[in-house]
Amino acid sequence: MTVLVLADHDLGTLSPATARVVAAVSSLGDVDLLVLGEGVDQIVAEAARLSGVARILVGQDQGFVTQSAEALVPVIARLASDYSHIVASAGAVGRDLAPRLAAKLDIQPITDIIAIHGPGRFDRPIYAGNAIQTVASAQPRQILTIRASAFSPMGDGGNAMIMPLPTDPVRTVAKMIAAHRTQADTPDLATARIVVGGGVSVGSAEGFKLVEQFAAVIGAGVGATRAAVDAGYAPNDWQVGQTGKIIAPDLYIAVGISGALQHLAGIQGAKKIIAINSDPEAPLVKLADIVLIADLFEAIPSLIEELAQRGIKP
Template sequence: MSTLIIADHDLGVLSPATARVIHAVAELGPIEVLVLGQDTTAVAAEAAKLAGVTKVIVAHSAGTADGDVQVIETLAPRYTYLVQSAGSVGKDRMPRLAARLDLMPVTDIVGILGPTRFTRPIYAGNALQTVTDNQPQHILTIRASAFRAAAGGNDSPIEAIDVPVISAAKLIAQHRTESNTPDLATAQIVVGGGVALGYSENFKLIEQLAKKLGAAIGATRAAVDAGYAPNDWQVGQTGKIIAPDLYIAIGISGALQHLAGIQGAKKIVAINSDPEAPLVKLADVALIGDLFEIIPQLIAELEKAGVNR
């Protein structure tokens, strides 16, 4: 049995999610990593250093999902497992691949119990389902936040291949939100804001606190829908699933959809004026009061303590 992991990368940097996926599937057999894209020399070199990787394959890609899937489909007969993280790209790409190979994908995996048995959340994360996949090949998406990252120190070979692709789609442009904060899906500390902040200017308080802690910034769907925060900050069932060491929830009541996205958090601090809010009851530490008074005090205390990442 062998495994092909499709690497996640952006702006010439390998995503931390890839190292977590590699660790997740380490027991399934030899691992090869496929790097798709253009100018991916540095990404391939990063992937080659991860423990457990036996080879890195580099293939040119025009950046369209259809073209990428054609490359993976060409390589697919060599592997028992075809795997990517359950991020936005993996959620788009892997179901397309499954359709072309006439296979049923197993998605959002948070536990691997054996070669054909996997655990995934259902009912907005309120229950875990064990799935037995008896197909000859397995297409998997892994919830990267549920696993720790593979170690480094490896030096696996890198092979460049050329796969002809015929695609009706063409990448015209990319639009992105620039940020110097850690990746939300894999950050160790996340500061999240809710609709109680009132308007987008107040999210600067969240950004100030996050900067002091070296944290990523999250938001509820209600805050995103109201225009207070960009879409890529959204945490929850319809946003990003996170599992930080520390989650600081500010002005967040704790709707079911949001709780589904933070169940992997090891410690939760809730700052809210409502002591009966669901997230306050779930939190390890709760600060009850006006967030516009508490947050500046927290920032001031961090400055006094010399915390400035």
């Protein structure tokens, strides 16, 4: 069996999620990595170094820049007959791509996979992560999306063959008007080993700066609850939960977060949880491995000061 993985990339670099997806599917067979974009030489060079990748298939066209499903599906559909599994990460691109590609190929997609037991047997969360469903599929070809945060990344050391793909000019109905990005130098939430999350209890965007400052001191990614995002305290791409990003860090530090079901669905993969909260009855406090019952506006500055005295600074 041979597996085709769509490479995630942005701003000229390969996404860390790609190495995790490659690791997830490496047991299924030889892995080919598909890179679609324009001016992707640096991305291809990074991809070629991944262990477990046999070939890098490269298609270049201006129409691939936005990574829209409308542009990507025709290319992948033409390649589909050569592969037993067609795989993407369960990010924005993969979630948009999988159902459209599945409809074109008349295949049932299997999404949000967190474990692979064999060529046609997979685990995925349901009911907001409160149950794990094992799916058995006898389809001759599988279309999968993988939760990258559930898998360790594949290391470097490969030397994959690079093969340019002939592609027709891309014609799409949709047109990208503008892209608005949050400028931040914090680790990516999907792959960060430590994440500090802030809730609406911080009271304001200025109060949320305290969460960001603490995260900077310990080199953590920054997350937020939906309530904090809706209140304008944090940008949308920091939202963690059922309607935001699903994370699986080694350590999650929840600051002023009560623990709504939708937020808990996004952090169930965390190996350890520390809760800093003034309410001992909050759901997340009862779930956490370590709890500090305190006013966050007193606790966080004290922690930052203590870390500074120990020589730990941003």
